[in-house]
Amino acid sequence: MTSKKTPLNNEHKLRGGRMVEFAGWELPVQYGSAVAEHHAVRENVGVFDVSHMGQLELVGPDALALAQKVTCNDVERLSDGQAQYSAFLTVEGTFIDDIVVYRINSERIFICVNAATTEKDYQWVCSHQVGSVQVKNRSDSFAQLAIQGPRAEEVLQRLTDTDLGSIQFYWFTFGKVDGVETLISRTGYTGEKGFEIYLPPASAESVWQKLFDAGEEFGILPAGLAARNILRLEMCYPLYGNDIDEAHTPLEAGLAWIVKFTKDFVGKDMLLLQKGNVKKKLSAFEMVDPGIVRDGYAVYSEGVSIANVTSGGYSPSLGKSVGLVYVPSELSHPGCSFEIDIRGSRRAAQIVKKPFLQKERS
Amino acid sequence: MDTPEELQYTKEHEWLMIEGNAARIGITDHAQQELGDVVYVELPDVGKTLDKGESFGSVESVKAVSEIYMPLSGTVTEVNEVLADTPEEVNGSPYGDGWMIRIEIADSSQIDQLMTPEEYVTYVEEEAG
Numbered sequence: 001m002t003s004k005k006t007p008l009n010n011e012h013k014l015r016g017g018r019m020v021e022f023a024g025w026e027l028p029v030q031y032g033s034a035v036a037e038h039h040a041v042r043e044n045v046g047v048f049d050v051s052h053m054g055q056l057e058l059v060g061p062d063a064l065a066l067a068q069k070v071t072c073n074d075v076e077r078l079s080d081g082q083a084q085y086s087a088f089l090t091v092e093g094t095f096i097d098d099i100v101v102y103r104i105n106s107e108r109i110f111i112c113v114n115a116a117t118t119e120k121d122y123q124w125v126c127s128h129q130v131g132s133v134q135v136k137n138r139s140d141s142f143a144q145l146a147i148q149g150p151r152a153e154e155v156l157q158r159l160t161d162t163d164l165g166s167i168q169f170y171w172f173t174f175g176k177v178d179g180v181e182t183l184i185s186r187t188g189y190t191g192e193k194g195f196e197i198y199l200p201p202a203s204a205e206s207v208w209q210k211l212f213d214a215g216e217e218f219g220i221l222p223a224g225l226a227a228r229n230i231l232r233l234e235m236c237y238p239l240y241g242n243d244i245d246e247a248h249t250p251l252e253a254g255l256a257w258i259v260k261f262t263k264d265f266v267g268k269d270m271l272l273l274q275k276g277n278v279k280k281k282l283s284a285f286e287m288v289d290p291g292i293v294r295d296g297y298a299v300y301s302e303g304v305s306i307a308n309v310t311s312g313g314y315s316p317s318l319g320k321s322v323g324l325v326y327v328p329s330e331l332s333h334p335g336c337s338f339e340i341d342i343r344g345s346r347r348a349a350q351i352v353k354k355p356f357l358q359k360e361r362s
Numbered sequence: 363m364d365t366p367e368e369l370q371y372t373k374e375h376e377w378l379m380i381e382g383n384a385a386r387i388g389i390t391d392h393a394q395q396e397l398g399d400v401v402y403v404e405l406p407d408v409g410k411t412l413d414k415g416e417s418f419g420s421v422e423s424v425k426a427v428s429e430i431y432m433p434l435s436g437t438v439t440e441v442n443e444v445l446a447d448t449p450e451e452v453n454g455s456p457y458g459d460g461w462m463i464r465i466e467i468a469d470s471s472q473i474d475q476l477m478t479p480e481e482y483v484t485y486v487e488e489e490a491g
Contacts, residue, residue: 033453034424035399226398226424290446292402292422314401314424321402343420343427 006051007143007204015222023116023241025052028224035316037227041190042317045149045215046223050196051204054118054139058109062131067109070128071101072250072267074260078103083170083185086258087250088121089267093274095244095253097121100187102172110183112144114240128266143204147211148194148223148231155215156195159207160184164195178203178210189228191235191359234315236284236324236355242295243282243310243324249274252326253282254354281332282310284354287321288337289347298341299325299349306331309340315356322356323349363486364391366457370473371482372433377457378476380467385434388461389421389452392486397423400452405441405462412436414472418463421452434472436465 003026012019017028027049030037040046058066067075073086082103088096097117102110113121122137129135147156153164162175162184172185180203188194199207212220229239238244238253249267250259251274259271287293293312298305312323331338334353339346369377375393379386394400402422412418417429418438441463445451452460467473477485 029425030398033399035401230424290402291404292427294427314422316401316424 004052006049007201008049008051008208011205011208012049012222017222017224020225022225023052023114025115027052028222030224030226031222034224034226034230037221037223038230038316040219040221041149041192041223041227041231043150044218045147045151045155045194045220046227047208047211047215047220048146048148048223048228049143049204049208050146051143051201052115053144054113054115054121054137055142055144055198056111056113056118056122056125057136057138058111058125058133059107059136060131060133061107062133063109064103064106065131066125066129066133066135067101067111068263069130069265070125071099072260072265072271073101073258074263075101075103075109076263077260080105081171081173083172083187085170087244087255088124089250089265089271090246091266091270092246093249093251093267093270094246095240095248095250096124096246098238098240098244098255100185102183102185110138116241141200142198143201144196144198145204145208145211146188146190146194146196148188148190148192150193151215151218151220152192152194155211155218155220156184156197158214159210167195178207180207182207189237190231191237191355191357192231229311230313230315233311233313233322233324234317234355234357235359238282238324239311248282248326251275251278252280278329280307280326281329282324283327283332283351284356285323285325285338285349285351286318286356287340287347287349289349291340291342291345291347292321293323293340293342293349297323299327300339300341300346301327301331306338317357322352327351363395363483364457365479365483367479369457369479370476371479371485372431372476373485374431374433376430376433378433380473383467383470384439384464385436385467386461386464387433388456389430390482391456393428394453394456394460397421397426397428399424400449403445403449403452403462405445406438408438408441410438411468412438414469422449430462432465433476434465435468437468438463439466440464
């Protein structure tokens with residue numbers, strides 16, 4: 001199967017992007033140095049092509065009711081123009097996907113989903129369709145860019161008349177960027193201040209180029225999958241397929257805050273049973289001994305294999321290797337220590353408080 | 363791709379500076395480019411004796427980990443301690459401050475199997491297809 005290409009495929013190659021297959025898409029893992037791309041986002045500004053992400057839309061008088069049923073966070077609490085981190089769950093309460101729900105209005109709900117799960121999500125939401133609502137897979141209608149970093153607002157503001165300062169964290173608006181109609185949201189996957197914009201694929205190239213012109217004085221860089229993965233790991237944002245999946249629930253993943261028991265949703269019954277009796281928790285750890293921990297490495301406690309690392313890597317911000325792992329709840333407290341098998345050698349690691357990096361809320 | 367004339371090379375993308383019965387070893391400019399940002403280098407203890415082809419350590423980049431293999435049989439006489447704190451020297455100066463180990467060569471006849479800079483460049487080009 002050949003990988004799908006985003007509208008910016010050519011641009012990535014022109015900028016030296018090292019292309020890899022990711023979730024069925026051909027995407028840049030890095031352009032030059034992933035560490036430099038990471039620093040650009042933490043200190044100034046970087047731009048990610050996240051056009052592989054999928055988008056669903058629920059349209060009709062019962063759009064809100066359907067969204068309430070299929071997502072675990074409370075869409076009724078949103079005002080029009082507000083977004084929310086949430087999830088689709090199985091009847092077992094485990095993750096079908098983690099998502100961002102955008103309430104355009106009560107009859108139009110826009111949902112950003114993961115690339116690899118888009119078709120599964122779409123089929124699943126369709127299977128719960130009730131009343132008068134249409135479920136649309138709009139993934140081919142949008143390119144998506146993430147402009148992230150302390151300078152992101154200043155750079156994007158140069159391309160739009162929309163007052164970006166008036167968009168609060170996890171709010172959005174429709175506005176023109178470089179003359180193109182877009183959805184602009186103050187969201188991201190890096191922990192930095194920044195925006196994501198959804199735009200027509202045909203306009204992606206020119207907007208992308210304009211962003212680099214606008215951000216040149218701040219040393220704006222295109223950032224690839226490697227930088228994106230480090231940035232999100234430093235913030236302990238879970239990655240679907242690694243840290244969360246159909247074997248784990250939001251309560252186990254430390255995402256109880258997106259589960260609202262005051263409403264009904266698929267998966268609620270099982271989560272009510274699990275509540276107060278969570279046996280394993282997705283925990284953050286750092287290496288105490290030297291070595292770099294990678295996805296999948298085995299974790300040992302008192303000589304017994306207890307888990308596998310779900311995400312591991314090197315944090316340029318902390319100068320050490322960090323990771324996430326599901327450990328028994330009694331071993332999930334900061335200071336709890338265990339060993340990780342790094343290619344045949346057992347190395348000490350310890351649980352630390354989440355997230356690794358403390359950032360001011362944007 | 364930089365390939366200094368005075369060095370010899372291997373298919374595993376290591377370079378050797380042969381100095382009499384000793385050799386200084388590191389990874390090539392091409393190798394560091396392929397790896398990307400090096401964030402950790404694990405090196406053996408001084409005194410360790412290893413056969414040609416055995417792994418003597420590893421280089422970890424942001425993306426991945428690579429084993430580094432003994433290009434010749436020998437005993438480790440020195441390791442580059444600087445890399446413990448500044449592994450990025452492997453990217454910045456692969457043939458200089460980014461060197462990895464120095465060995466005493468056990469069997470000098472193995473030197474004949476190493477590649478010249480020209481042979482190595484051809485090898486890399488063929489590998490790239």
